[in-house]
Amino acid sequence: MTLTGTITAAFGRHYEVALDDGRRINGIPRGKKSLYACGDRVTLGPLHDSEAQILTHLPRASLLYRSDQWKEKIIAANATQVVLVVATEPGFSDELISRCLVAAQHEKLRVVIVLNKSDLAENLLAARAQLAPFSAFGVPVIELSARNDASPLMPWLADQTTVLVGQSGMGKSTLTNALIPDAGAATREISTALDSGKHTTTHARMYELPMSNGCGKLIDSPGLQEFGLAHLTRGEIELGFAEFVPHLDHCRFRDCRHENEPGCAIKAAVDAGTIEPRRLAHFITITSEGDRAKSF
Numbered sequence: 055m056t057l058t059g060t061i062t063a064a065f066g067r068h069y070e071v072a073l074d075d076g077r078r079i080n081g082i083p084r085g086k087k088s089l090y091a092c093g094d095r096v097t098l099g100p101l102h103d104s105e106a107q108i109l110t111h112l113p114r115a116s117l118l119y120r121s122d123q124w125k126e127k128i129i130a131a132n133a134t135q136v137v138l139v140v141a142t143e144p145g146f147s148d149e150l151i152s153r154c155l156v157a158a159q160h161e162k163l164r165v166v167i168v169l170n171k172s173d174l175a176e177n178l179l180a181a182r183a184q185l186a187p188f189s190a191f192g193v194p195v196i197e198l199s200a201r202n203d204a205s206p207l208m209p210w211l212a213d214q215t216t217v218l219v220g221q222s223g224m225g226k227s228t229l230t231n232a233l234i235p236d237a238g239a240a241t242r243e244i245s246t247a248l249d250s251g252k253h254t255t256t257h258a259r260m261y262e263l264p265m266s267n268g269c270g271k272l273i274d275s276p277g278l279q280e281f282g283l284a285h286l287t288r289g290e291i292e293l294g295f296a297e298f299v300p301h302l303d304h305c306r307f308r309d310c311r312h313e314n315e316p317g318c319a320i321k322a323a324v325d326a327g328t329i330e331p332r333r334l335a336h337f338i339t340i341t342s343e344g345d346r347a348k349s350f
């Protein structure tokens with residue numbers, strides 16, 4: 055008999071699988087490569103001592119991943135929504151937000167930004183200002199303090215499989231513990247350790263959200279410093295800049311790079327104040343990487 059289940063934690067070479075009948079087992083992949091991710095639906099061979107071989111994954115509704123020239127890193131499979139966690143401190147990269155938006159848009163995932171640690175008021179205004187270019191074109195920004203009250207995020211989580219994404223130290227695991235009282239996710243308690251560059255969360259894990267109506271799943275993931283988009287073409291990246299899209303047909307040149315070309319509608323929109331200069335800067339940085347200069 056073939057078993058089916060969902061990968062609830064990915065440890066590289068082995069996986070925790072929640073079988074559809076409720077049992078939790080160890081899933082062992084065949085071969086050397088780890089091809090599965092947290093959130094994957096998988097079929098498994100016979101069960102021996104709470105262990106079974108993973109045969110394959112079922113078709114994925116979505117696959118959020120990042121990539122550089124050499125390798126791809128899957129963040130989560132079958133998510134329906136990305137909650138991008140930033141904080142008043144330590145500082146965060148808005149370019150990473152632009153990158154994450156592109157990857158999510160390509161997988162048709164909704165993105166919500168959480169501005170965490172609102173209790174640390176000193177940097178609140180600066181953090182809000184850094185997020186303004188994103189809320190300007192409709193990305194929801196939810197301010198909260200995971201330490202005090204995570205409930206502002208609750209209405210966004212119903213009937214979604216949400217993956218928390220963000221740099222290390224932003225509070226993804228603290229938020230997970232606030233939303234799921236028995237999650238027991240490790241969080242970093244010594245703030246000086248944040249400078250060491252080490253991540254507290256080392257692998258992705260999926261939790262069931264306790265909800266009075268509907269259901270929801272939450273995936274906590276390790277902090278990331280980079281979000282490479284080597285798997286996407288220039289045209290796909292353009293589509294991930296949602297506020298650019300209505301202008302794209304109006305550039306004089308069909309293959310306009312929106313750098314210094316005459317008759318560039320994106321540049322004109324920046325000059326007119328309808329596109330934020332930061333966003334065009336992010337676009338140019340991302341599309342100038344690697345071999346992308348050649349592909350459209």
Ligand SMILES: Nc1nc2c(ncn2[C@@H]2O[C@H](COP(=O)(O)OP(=O)(O)OP(=O)(O)O)[C@@H](O)[C@H]2O)c(=O)[nH]1
Nearest residue numbers: 199200201223224225226227228241242254255277
């Ligand atoms: N003041 C304050 N501190 C917070 C809040 N949320 C999280 N922190 C602190 O921020 C630090 C990092 O939190 P984590 O939850 O471990 O961060 P993370 O995003 O999971 O980090 P990685 O697992 O490394 O990716 C910890 O010391 C938390 O206690 C908050 O709302 N307010």
Ligand SMILES: [Mg+2]
Nearest residue numbers: 226227254255
């Ligand atoms: Mg964590």
Ligand SMILES: [Zn+2]
Nearest residue numbers: 305310312318
């Ligand atoms: Zn242009």
